[in-house]
Amino acid sequence: MYAALWRVLPGPAWVRVLILLVLVAAVLYGLLFFAFPWVSQFVNPQEVTVALPVTPAGAPVS
Amino acid sequence: MDEAVSDLGRAARRGRSPHRRTSVVGVIGEVLITAGVIVLLYVVWQLWVGDLIYGAERNAEGTELSQEWAEQYEQEVPVAAPTPDAAAPAEPVTAPPPVLAEPADAQEFAVMRIPRFGEDYAVPMAGGVTRARTLDTIGIGHYPGTSMPGEPGNFALAAHRTTFGAPFNRIAELRVGDAIVVETAEGWYTYRFRTLQYVRPDEVEVLLPVPQAMDVPAGTAYITLTSCSPKLSMTERIVAYGVFESFTPRSAGQLPPSLQAVA
Numbered sequence: 316m317y318a319a320l321w322r323v324l325p326g327p328a329w330v331r332v333l334i335l336l337v338l339v340a341a342v343l344y345g346l347l348f349f350a351f352p353w354v355s356q357f358v359n360p361q362e363v364t365v366a367l368p369v370t371p372a373g374a375p376v377s
Numbered sequence: 378m379d380e381a382v383s384d385l386g387r388a389a390r391r392g393r394s395p396h397r398r399t400s401v402v403g404v405i406g407e408v409l410i411t412a413g414v415i416v417l418l419y420v421v422w423q424l425w426v427g428d429l430i431y432g433a434e435r436n437a438e439g440t441e442l443s444q445e446w447a448e449q450y451e452q453e454v455p456v457a458a459p460t461p462d463a464a465a466p467a468e469p470v471t472a473p474p475p476v477l478a479e480p481a482d483a484q485e486f487a488v489m490r491i492p493r494f495g496e497d498y499a500v501p502m503a504g505g506v507t508r509a510r511t512l513d514t515i516g517i518g519h520y521p522g523t524s525m526p527g528e529p530g531n532f533a534l535a536a537h538r539t540t541f542g543a544p545f546n547r548i549a550e551l552r553v554g555d556a557i558v559v560e561t562a563e564g565w566y567t568y569r570f571r572t573l574q575y576v577r578p579d580e581v582e583v584l585l586p587v588p589q590a591m592d593v594p595a596g597t598a599y600i601t602l603t604s605c606s607p608k609l610s611m612t613e614r615i616v617a618y619g620v621f622e623s624f625t626p627r628s629a630g631q632l633p634p635s636l637q638a639v640a
Contacts, residue, residue, distance in 0.1 A: 316399065316403070316404045316407040316408065317407055318399060318403075319399050343418075346415065346418060346419075346422075347422055347426065347427075347430065348430070351418075351419055351422045351423070351427065352427070354419065355423060355427070355540060355541075356508075356509075356513065358419075358423075361537065361539065361540060361605055361609070361610075361611060362508075362578065362605060362611050363506075363512060363535045363536060363537055363538065363545070363603060363604045363605045363614070364506045364512075364518075364520070364535040364603060364614075365535075365576065365578060365579065365580055365581050365583055365584065365603055365614050365616075366578070366579070366581060
């Protein structure tokens with residue numbers, strides 16, 4: 316997969332490295348700012364409120 | 378013989394043919410390694426990087442909100458607030474606290490400032506304590522139906538202690554007497570931290586007008602901050618209580634002394 320990617324990229328080695336760095340940066344940006352925040356709402360359910368179990372979360376009595 | 382074989386192998390490797398096919402197993406292996414790296418990255422993001430990013434965003438939003446209010450006030454009162462006279466360090470100006478109307482769900486109405494959490498700490502506060510609309514997206518949530526700042530009774534708030542910027546990350550570091558300042562368009566409501574408590578998640582008594590006291594009318598304004606405990610867990614809640622001290626109106630022309638940095 317990565318070998319194929321390396322072969323597909325044009326130019327001499329340093330150009331390919333440059334392109335790869337840009338690609339990695341783009342992927343990291345997508346992950347950190349979009350993918351991970353979206354995933355975290357399912358992965359790490361954290362409740363910080365107090366509420367009676369019977370009341371719907373977010374609308375505690377009293 | 379062995380040498381010959383290894384020479385052959387080396388030669389074959391060196392003269393890598395451009396026609397070499399990518400093997401299925403190879404691709405699967407690389408995909409798995411990539412997935413592993415991404416999962417590790419997620420952990421790093423969840424525990425450290427994400428909070429830095431979100432935290433900075435929150436503080437920037439809070440600071441912006443605060444500046445908007447300041448500009449708004451200047452426009453409304455063009456007479457210009459009296460510039461604080463350096464020669465006369467007068468008594469800090471206070472006033473009876475105006476009581477705001479309760480905010481709608483996810484409506485930002487205040488900015489939280491706690492010097493103990495850092496000078497740049499400025500987290501927006503909005504109505505409601507749902508994760509989707511307030512806690513994950515805005516910062517600090519106000520329990521609907523509880524008092525508003527400065528009002529006798531319990532001004533109850535909730536926020537994350539870890540993840541999503543973690544506004545209450547350092548809640549357990551509060552020391553008795555630390556200022557908890559709620560900035561609104563009107564001015565600054567200063568509360569003083571009194572005590573911490575750890576409770577079960579269903580102990581709604583912490584939200585009573587006088588926290589933990591049934592059927593007692595409130596003569597004092599309290600503030601209650603709830604968050605999760607232990608960190609990254611849901612088994613308990615950590616609760617911080619504070620008592621209202623004073624209100625500093627914007628017309629005072631100066632920040633309340635309670636906003637000074639603490640050592």
